[in-house]
Amino acid sequence: MADAEPDFRDRVILHVDMDAFFVNVELLQRPELRGRQVVVAGSGPRSVVLSASYEARALGVGSAMPTARARSLAPHAVYLEPSHGGYREYSRRVMEILRSVTDLVEQVSVDEAFLDVTGARRRLGGPVAIARGIRREILESTGLVASIGVAGNKFIAKMASTGSKPDGLWLVPDRRILEFLDPLPVRRLWGVGEKTAASLDDAGLRTSADVRGAGLEYLRRRLGQAAGTHLHQIVRGIDDRPVVVERLEKSMGAEHTFSYDTDDLREILAVVLQLSHDVARRLRRSGRRARGVAIKVRDRDFTTHTRSRALDQGVTTGREVYEAARRLLEDMGPLPSRVRLIGVRVERLDEGDAGRQLSLWDGDGAAGLHDAPEWDGAESAMDVIREKFGPQGLQPARLVTGKISPRYAPDGRSGSREDPSPVSDEKTP
Template sequence: MGGAVPRQRESSRDRVIMHVDMDAFFVGVELLTRPELVGRQVVVAGSGPRSVVLSASYEARALGVGSAMPTTKARQLAPHAVYIDPSHGQYRKYSQKIMEILGSVTDQLEQVSVDEAFLDVTGAIRRLGPPVGIARDIRRRITEETGLVASIGISSNKFLAKMASTGSKPDGLWLVPGSMAEQFLAPLPVRKLWGVGEKTARILHDAGFDTVGAVQEAPYSLLQRRLGKAAGAHLYELCRGIDERPVVTERVEKSMGAEHTFSYDTDDVREIKSALLQLSHDVARRIRAAERRAYGVAIKVRDENFHTVSRARALEQGATTGREVYEAAARLFDDLGPLPCRIRLVGVRAERFDAHDAGRQLSLWDQASEDTFVHEAEWGQAESTMDLIWAKFGPSGLRPATLLEGTISPRYERKQEKVDGSRTSDGQESEEGPSRQ
């Protein structure tokens, strides 16, 4: 049997959740200093041969250009668009301003990426007024103080608020009462459901379920047979707008990682290890900034055929330095043995965190253990000094000597992993009902 049908839960109906999502954020920031490009096809993307699209204006999106699309494909779809290299420092600056505005509304704020956040404004209504008024004020302040545009969805939980903000884009506000969740979701294609990927959508399509409404009418046991017990139960609740997740004001990262895509496939072990070294220092810098210590290191290696291998190892002593992370990463890479083919991408990830001041265990009788502790402490001090220089002069201010030898191709992209985070795709306003006016 498929198990008992989940009961409809009412506890979240009294919550008021907002999802604030900036419209084409990266493009919007670039246009602040390039107003002559407003209204034109604009694509923010790296210039390397394997770069991907970070964001595209709605004029470019109309031609099929989308986030994470290879830049080469984007240029085929939009050959006359203006292509701009990313200005990551500016994105962080404007993201901080936006989050400060949202934080002034409520301390129940969950930032999920540089340009989107959830707010639980349930407790702010008595002080600030009705939810739609709060949302309008947020949109006005963001535009006046940053020059950027935000779309906002309002509902009784995070899932519905997210769906409402997506539906209101661009430049919109949409209120979806929790009591009208099923009517709001029913006409949507199943692929539009947040969290439904291509594989699940294909299974549902093969079963004859093309819309959310069709899934709503499907027997609970059938969904579990088709998708599995857990996935079936999740979809059953999702298509009814049930989502009990709270707004999480403090998110603890379970891992920190970075990846490097070579501009050309390579079997040069020296170049690959140089990339691992740079990534290890990037990851370690984030570990120290979070005042954590990592007790696990993992690597990811993807070859020219897109076959990906991941390996991980535990660390007896917690790591905070790039040197420690790299030693573990290099050992994992060496354990893979001879390379069967060229490598396209490598990644380094630190995990299993503890507080930085948790200390390191030393043997009472082992002088070598004490010497190692002193040596690593010196390395830690050196890399902490590097952090200060890096913060003032950027990543080129100071690097390990090995990386000054030019062993890494200069035309590469390094992307930071976002754990527990997500990027989304980017109207009219409506104060009631799930339909916009």
């Protein structure tokens, strides 16, 4: 690929996506496993695959797949338990490298980010040189491999990075966007799920080019106003979304899938307490308060029940979140069936310095507002101890039962989205 300045009218966007990130972090400690089928997954009966090496992917193993299914497809693979602390540290190092290139970095997951390098070209050279420099710096500094897509907008950059995996760089200039998009199956397009793809397939629209040939009104009639308009735009490579430097979460949540369906209320409440503290730690780390709490209960038949309530005051402690979540669970009445999954979410987030209305009353046995600062201080101290000694450093006494293990899941991340199809190192359409 030539380093000449390509044809970009307005912006230059990079999408940086780490290759098989969780597996490759593990291989830094286990280099003897390179080239083998490796799967990072939990060992419980309902665990799912976090990531798989490309050797395992060739057998059909993919992220979010039940571990039992992965073992049937790849019985001879090496299965490793996740070590999330290492993932966060390597993610931090990678993001530091990206932010040394430009301030316009939008981190969308632990191993993925968009960069707007429009203004960095005068200082660092053309976008291809910038992308090559990023890949080289990440490899030299961390030992990890990144694939990068370069384009004039986020959608095309994302599609290009996916197509360049593993260990690739793909440039799509503005003038060649349609050439890049037209052959793609509709299932590969952003926002197209199984139902939409099936509907398009029934209409004989199987590629991006087929969809582009359909009129806007036809797509709206077939898919609905919003979905039809969205698809009409993306098959033309139109995406005006800016790179958002600081994404402010509107809610934070955590979920737990039980090893076996249960109607043991003590076990369910213990998990709710664990999840409440997990979410509260994230709240304190973000410096924000929650003015709403919600719970989700999924039963053995996969029916999902949800409840939510607004809070009079912003909260930051696991104790307060738990009390609200417990009341929501009680409001549901008797459990309709054995529980498979339960989740706790905090909503209506505001800044932590927004203040708290003082009250003369303790409430009905819940955390009284007058003692909230003390509980906040106590749980903040717990955060420091856990940071130093790990998740088992300190936790509520009710959780020291041996039934619930401390959670290690990285915040807001459940798996990887790398595409398993191998392609060449650098290319342009």
